[in-house]
Amino acid sequence: xxxxxxxxxxxxxxxxxxxxxxxxxxxxxxxxxxxxxxxxxxxxxxxxxxxxxxxxxxxxxxxxxxxxxxxxxxxxxxxxxxxxxxxxxxxxxxxxxxxxxxxxxxxxxxxxxxxxxxxxxxxxxxxxxxxxxxxxxxxxxxxxxxxxxxxxxxxxxxxxxxxxxxxxxxxxxxxxxxxxxxxxxxxxxxxxxxxxxxxxxxxxxxxxxxxxxxxxxxxxxxxxxxxxxxxxxxxxxxxxxxxxxxxxxxxxxxxxxxxxxxxxxxxxxxxxxxxxxxxxxxxxxxxxxxxxxxxxxxxxxxxxxxxxxxxx
Amino acid sequence: xxxxxxxxxxxxxxxxxxxxxxxxxxxxxxxxxxxxxxxxxxxxxxxxxxxxxxxxxxxxxxxxxxxxxxxxxxxxxxxxxxxxxxxxxxxxxxxxxxxxxxxxxxxxxxxxxxxxxxxxxxxxxxxxxxxxxxxxxxxxxxxxxxxxxxxxxxxxxxxxxxxxxxxxxxxxxxxxxxxxxxxxxxxxxxxxxxxxxxxxxxxxxxxxxxxxxxxxxxxxxxxxxxxxxxxxxxxxxxxxxxxxxxxxxxxxxxxxxxxxxxxxxxxxxxxxxxxxxxxxxxxxxx
Numbered sequence: 376x377x378x379x380x381x382x383x384x385x386x387x388x389x390x391x392x393x394x395x396x397x398x399x400x401x402x403x404x405x406x407x408x409x410x411x412x413x414x415x416x417x418x419x420x421x422x423x424x425x426x427x428x429x430x431x432x433x434x435x436x437x438x439x440x441x442x443x444x445x446x447x448x449x450x451x452x453x454x455x456x457x458x459x460x461x462x463x464x465x466x467x468x469x470x471x472x473x474x475x476x477x478x479x480x481x482x483x484x485x486x487x488x489x490x491x492x493x494x495x496x497x498x499x500x501x502x503x504x505x506x507x508x509x510x511x512x513x514x515x516x517x518x519x520x521x522x523x524x525x526x527x528x529x530x531x532x533x534x535x536x537x538x539x540x541x542x543x544x545x546x547x548x549x550x551x552x553x554x555x556x557x558x559x560x561x562x563x564x565x566x567x568x569x570x571x572x573x574x575x576x577x578x579x580x581x582x583x584x585x586x587x588x589x590x591x592x593x594x595x596x597x598x599x600x601x602x603x604x605x606x607x608x609x610x611x612x613x614x615x616x617x618x619x620x621x622x623x624x625x626x627x628x629x630x631x632x633x634x635x636x637x638x639x640x641x642x643x644x645x646x647x648x649x650x651x652x653x654x655x656x657x658x659x660x661x662x663x664x665x666x667x668x669x670x671x672x673x674x675x676x677x678x679x680x681x682x683x684x685x686x687x
Numbered sequence: 688x689x690x691x692x693x694x695x696x697x698x699x700x701x702x703x704x705x706x707x708x709x710x711x712x713x714x715x716x717x718x719x720x721x722x723x724x725x726x727x728x729x730x731x732x733x734x735x736x737x738x739x740x741x742x743x744x745x746x747x748x749x750x751x752x753x754x755x756x757x758x759x760x761x762x763x764x765x766x767x768x769x770x771x772x773x774x775x776x777x778x779x780x781x782x783x784x785x786x787x788x789x790x791x792x793x794x795x796x797x798x799x800x801x802x803x804x805x806x807x808x809x810x811x812x813x814x815x816x817x818x819x820x821x822x823x824x825x826x827x828x829x830x831x832x833x834x835x836x837x838x839x840x841x842x843x844x845x846x847x848x849x850x851x852x853x854x855x856x857x858x859x860x861x862x863x864x865x866x867x868x869x870x871x872x873x874x875x876x877x878x879x880x881x882x883x884x885x886x887x888x889x890x891x892x893x894x895x896x897x898x899x900x901x902x903x904x905x906x907x908x909x910x911x912x913x914x915x916x917x918x919x920x921x922x923x924x925x926x927x928x929x930x931x932x933x934x935x936x937x938x939x940x941x942x943x944x945x946x947x948x949x950x951x952x953x954x955x956x957x958x959x960x961x962x963x964x965x966x967x968x969x970x971x972x973x
Contacts, residue, residue, distance in 0.1 A: 424815040425808060425973040441815040445716040450812075458808040460733070460800060467732035468809075474725035475813045476715050515809060519715065 376401055376554055377422060377523060381431035384417050384578075391417040393578035394431070399556045399571075401522070404549045406569030406586070407558040410666050414578035415558040416455050419527050422556075423452045435523055447476050447519030453512040455527040455558075461501030465492055465511050468500055473518055486514040505532040513544070523554040530564060542568050562662035566590065576666040590658060598629045598637050601650035608646050612637065625649070719819050726823040730797065730831065739793035740831070743786040743876070744839045750782030751843030755850040762854045774938040775858045776868045779847020780840060783872050783935065787879045787904065790832055794883020795896035797824055802891045811973045821965055825884045832880040837873025844869045864937040867946055871934030874950060878931060878957050879904070885960035888968055904928040924949070927956045 377399040384392040392414040399405045409415050420426040422433050424440040435443065435450050443449050459468055469483045487496050490510040495503070500511060509529060516524055526545070530538045545568050549555045559565050565572060565586070572589055574582040582589065602608050605627055609619045617631035629637055634653045641648050730736050758778050765773070798821075801807040814820050844860075851857040860866050882903070887896040907926050911919055923929055924944050933949030943949065 420972075423812050425811055427970075427972060443815070445714075446815055447813055448715050452812055454808055456805050456808070458805045458812075460729075460804045460806040462733045462735065462800075462804075463729070463806075464732065467728060468806075471725045471728040471732070472809060472813050474728055475717055475722050477713060477718070477721050478715055 376437075377433070377435055377525075377556060378437075379418070379422075379431070379433045382418065382421060382428055382433055383430045384414070384421060384426060385429045391578055392421070392428075395575065395578065395580055396431075397573050397580060397583050399523075399554055399573070401554040402549060402552050403570040404545050404555045404557060404568050405571040405573060406565035407556060407573050407575070408562060408565055408662065409558075409560065409575040409581075411560055413576050413666070415560075415575065416527055417578075418575075419452070419454065419525055419556075419558060422525060423450060445476050445519065447472065447478070447521065449519075449521050450523045450525060451516030451519060451521035452524075453509070453516045453526040453529055455531070457508055457512070458515075459500045459508070459511060462499060464497050465500050465503070465514070466496040468511070469514060469518060472515055476519060478519060482518065482520075486517050489517065490514040506534060506537045509533060509537065509541075513541075521553070524548055524556070526555075526557045528558055528560070530559070530561075538564075562658045566658050574662070574665060581665055589661070592661070597654040598632060598634045599650065599652040599654055600627045600629060600637055600641075600648060601625050602627070602641070602646055602648050604646045608641060608644075611640055611644055611646075628654070717814055717816075717819070719822065722814055722819040723823040723827055725813075726820070726827045730827055733800075735796060735800070736793060739789045739796075740835055743789040743793075744835060746789065747780075747782040747786040747836065747839040747872070747876075748843045748846065750785055751779045752846040752850055754781045755779045755847030759851045759854045759856065762856060772938060772940075773856065774936060775848065775851055775856055776844065776865050776937040777935050778851075779844045780868065780872045780935055782843055783836075783840070783876060784932075786836070786839070787876055788901075790836065790876045791879045791883040791900045791904065792897055794828060794880040795887040795900060796883075796893060797828055798884055798887030799891060799893040799896050803893060808973055817968050818965055821884075821888055821961070821968055824888075825881050825961060828884055829877050829881050833873050833877040836876040837870060840869050840872030843872075858937070862937070864946070868935050868937050871946060871950065875931050875934055875953070878950070878953050882927070882957040882960055885957060885964045888964035889960060925952065927953055930956075 379395055379397050382392055382395040383390070395414070395418060407415050407418070417426060418433075421428050422435065422440065423446075432439070434440075440446060440450065459465075463471075466483065466487065469486065470480065473479070473483050487493055490513050492507065492510055492514065495507060500508070503511065509532075513526070513529070516526065524545075529541050529545075533541065545555050545557060549570075557565075557569065569586050571585050572582065573580070574584075584592075599622075600608065603625055605621065605625045609621065609627055612627075612629055612632065613619050617629065619630075620628045622628055634651050638648070638651055641651075755775075755778055758773070758775075762770075801810055810820055811817055848857040848859070858865055860869065883896065883900055886899050887893075890896045890899060904927060908923070908928060911922050911926065914922065920942065924933070924942060930944055930949040931953030933943040934946040936943060936946065944952065
């Protein structure tokens, strides 16, 4: 269980995390989603006490990380940046971490087998591929058999085999009753593994929702209508809860009504329809919609709206 | 879901695992002693440690014996003044002046190497109170350096005196001050090592740490040479390296501090740097 309360981190004038509050519960995978530079890594670093919050608090199982007598036994973390001395072997790296807690050599050997690094355990970690490095990071995270696991972009740079391995691992850890908190900037990846989502942008909380709800709201009622009487239909449909955008000459995009409702309104008023299509926004689009205003670095390309003509 | 077990969470839940550990082993938690054991593992498991310490040993012994041999074979050419101030102990320990670089650089690397590779994040996640790590690094490295370099100091002394025995300019451990100087060789290098650890932690960079260490030990005495001479007399003996090296002198030199006073002052400098490193380590983001 991770509890974040009014968490704020400033580096000089720049605010990386801005009054963030959320709770991550046990027994499921919680996705931590946001564009690059939105403050995910900073938040995770504050959870494990690497960075001190400017204000606010963050606790794990009710305690500040620094106050936990056996931190590796409660929280295992895989950070985005590599945290291994390149000159040391994987086995010695894990042994040194284990020794700070009095964790046995048997457990070190266990986690090496668990992540499949047995053959290279005696090799210098500096020579490891990205995938092997991630596996070693996960081995360190699992060393203390922690009830909470935090992983920052664990699938970054992994091959499909490695990605599938991580997905299964995360689900397995959650099934065992652990709190699993995973950051990503890929919505599609989270949709496959997470049950709950925390979405942030520019250091602020944007959404704290179940993945099911998010998917539901993402595929919100957008209906594409093509009609020779587009402007007439538009006047009939528009209301407080319904917005209608005009696309190309005879096309409307209706938000807030189902295709059934649009069809009925057209029929009742004798309006001819050429096309009536419910639009399923992809998760990635929904995520981008949600975070559009909070993306740190924009590429200067024309948006879909300006490309298809702005609504009058 | 079979893939989950394949992925190898071991099939055992956190609870099952914990109760097993509780039964068979002492409680899993961070203690200062355990952090020291961890730092010992970190120290011996790097190649740079072995090479640096080997270099320090070789230089202390090899150079000490070589210079002793040189002094003995050119003794006839020395003038009476030089003969009078000749210190056979210091001569046989002269390799220490080079060995201090290897020891000091290794001290810096023990900390700065963790910053440059990112290891420091794993270290601090394991020991979030942080200070036990600094104490453990300093203590373990000090212990290793003291044992190895005191042995090297004795070997250099013995070998060096053997070189000088034929010209009857050698000395023995039973002469006053000699034993202090020989053990002092190990002690001086130990404090240099601790100073390196402190500078590594203060500056968090290998280049910065090494440059500062060299500036303190080697450059400062040179800069003082350019000061007016009556200032020099007041400042020179209090410089870190001069204070620390006073323990190596058996023949008394009025321009340096007495052996133990000098070493104590040098320890003071190192501890001051270590205290500064500790204060910053707690406060800074990793």
